Amino acid sequence: MERSKNSKNEPSELALPTLVFGTVEVHRLQRELEALEEFMQQAALRSKQQAKAQPELPRVSRLLDALASENQRNLLQAQDRKDLAAFLQRVADQAPTIHMSFATDPSAAFTAKIVSWLRANIHPLVMLQLGLQPSIAAGCIVRTPNRQFDLSLRHRFEAKREVLMNALDGQPLKGAKQ
Amino acid sequence: MTIWWLILILAFILAAGCAFIYVVLKLNKSSGLHTATLAESLQKSAEEDVDHIFNEEFREELRNRGRLHFEKILGENAMFLQQDLRLTTSQLNDYMKQEITKELKEAFANYESAIGDAKQLAVESIEKTKQAIDDQRQAMGMQLEREIAEEKVRRIKRFDAGMAEIINHYVLESIGNQIDLNDQLEYILAELEANKKAIIQDVVNGA
Numbered sequence: 088m089e090r091s092k093n094s095k096n097e098p099s100e101l102a103l104p105t106l107v108f109g110t111v112e113v114h115r116l117q118r119e120l121e122a123l124e125e126f127m128q129q130a131a132l133r134s135k136q137q138a139k140a141q142p143e144l145p146r147v148s149r150l151l152d153a154l155a156s157e158n159q160r161n162l163l164q165a166q167d168r169k170d171l172a173a174f175l176q177r178v179a180d181q182a183p184t185i186h187m188s189f190a191t192d193p194s195a196a197f198t199a200k201i202v203s204w205l206r207a208n209i210h211p212l213v214m215l216q217l218g219l220q221p222s223i224a225a226g227c228i229v230r231t232p233n234r235q236f237d238l239s240l241r242h243r244f245e246a247k248r249e250v251l252m253n254a255l256d257g258q259p260l261k262g263a264k265q
Numbered sequence: 266m267t268i269w270w271l272i273l274i275l276a277f278i279l280a281a282g283c284a285f286i287y288v289v290l291k292l293n294k295s296s297g298l299h300t301a302t303l304a305e306s307l308q309k310s311a312e313e314d315v316d317h318i319f320n321e322e323f324r325e326e327l328r329n330r331g332r333l334h335f336e337k338i339l340g341e342n343a344m345f346l347q348q349d350l351r352l353t354t355s356q357l358n359d360y361m362k363q364e365i366t367k368e369l370k371e372a373f374a375n376y377e378s379a380i381g382d383a384k385q386l387a388v389e390s391i392e393k394t395k396q397a398i399d400d401q402r403q404a405m406g407m408q409l410e411r412e413i414a415e416e417k418v419r420r421i422k423r424f425d426a427g428m429a430e431i432i433n434h435y436v437l438e439s440i441g442n443q444i445d446l447n448d449q450l451e452y453i454l455a456e457l458e459a460n461k462k463a464i465i466q467d468v469v470n471g472a
Contacts, residue, residue, distance in 0.1 A: 183468045185464070185468070189446055190437075190444065190446075191444075191446055193446050194446065194447070196447075197446050197447055197450060200454075201450075201453070201454075204454055204457065205457075208458075208461055208465075209461070209464055209465055209468055210465070210468055210469075213468065221437070222433075222437065223433075224433050224436050224437040224444065225436075225444050225449055225452070226453060227453055227456075229457070229460070229464065231464055231467040231468050232467060232468065232470075233470065234463065234464075234467045236456075236463070236464065238453060238456035238457070238460070240433060240436065241429060241430070244428075244429035244430075244432050244433050245429035248425075251428055251429070251432065252425065252428065255428075
C-alpha cells in the first residue's frame, strides 16, 4: 500500500477504477471513506492514550482498495484519504453520466471494457448508468445529457431499409458476390 | 180424378138435354099450333121416357166410357209429355253440355291466358331480378377487387414501413437469446467510435 510520494498523482489527476462506474458506487465509497476517517481518528486518539504505534488499516471494500491502489494512495495517510474524499466529491458533483441500454444484462467484464473506453475517449470521470431494453436485439442505445444515440441493430435495419427492400425485390446487393 | 169425371158427365148430360130440347122446340115450330095437343102429349111422353133412356145403367155406362176416354187421353198426353220431356231433357243435356263445354273452354282459355300472362310476368320479373343480381354481383366484384387492391397496397406500404421492425423482431425471436454481448463488444465500440465526437460534444456541453 505504501508508495513513495514521488510516484503519487496530483489530486486533480486522480482516476476512477473501472469497477467504479456509477454514482451508486461513488456514494458508497464516500460513505466508506467517511467511516474509515472516523475509525482512523478514533484509532489515533486511542493510540495516543495507549502510546501505541500507528494503528492498523481495517479491512476495506474491493472498490476502495482499487481506488487507492490505482491512484497510489495510502489509506493510512490522512492527506491521501482527504485527497480521495475530495476527488470523490468532485466526481459526485461534476462527473457526466452516460446511460447505456443493452438487450441483456452485461457482465462485469463487458461493463469494465465499456467504461474503460468511455473514460479513455469521452471523459475521464464519466459515470455509466446501465439499462435493459430487450427489443433492441443487439447493440445499445446511448443517452447523453442532451442526446440519444441509437446504436442498436433495429436502428441499423431502419437505416439500411433500402438495402433490405432491394434484397426483397430481388435486386443485386452492392458489393455482393455474384 | 173423381171430380173431373163428375164434371165431365154432368156436362155431357147437360149437352144431351139441351140437344133434346132444341129438337123438340124445332118440331113444335114446324108443326104449328094445331099440333099443340100432340106436342104436349109428346112432351109429356118424352119427359117420361127421359127417365127410361137415361137410367142408372146408361149413366154408369157413360161414366165408364168417359172415364176410359179420359184415361186414354191422359195416357196419350202422359206419353206425349214423357216423350217431350225426354226429348227436352236430351236437348237440355246437349245444350247444357254445349254451354258447359263452351263456358269451360272460355274459362280455360281465360285461365290459360291469365297463366300465360302471369308466366310472362314471372319470367320478366325473374329476368329483371337476374339482371339486377348480375349487376350487383359485378359491382360487388369490382368493389371487392378494388378494396383488395387497396388493402394490398396498404399492407405492402405498412410492411415496407415496418420492415426494419419486422426483421428486428424476427432476429430477436430467432437468435435473440444467442446473441452474446461480448460478441457485440467490437460492434458497439465501433459505433461508439463513430459517434465519439458527438458524444464528447454533448457531454462537455451538457456538463
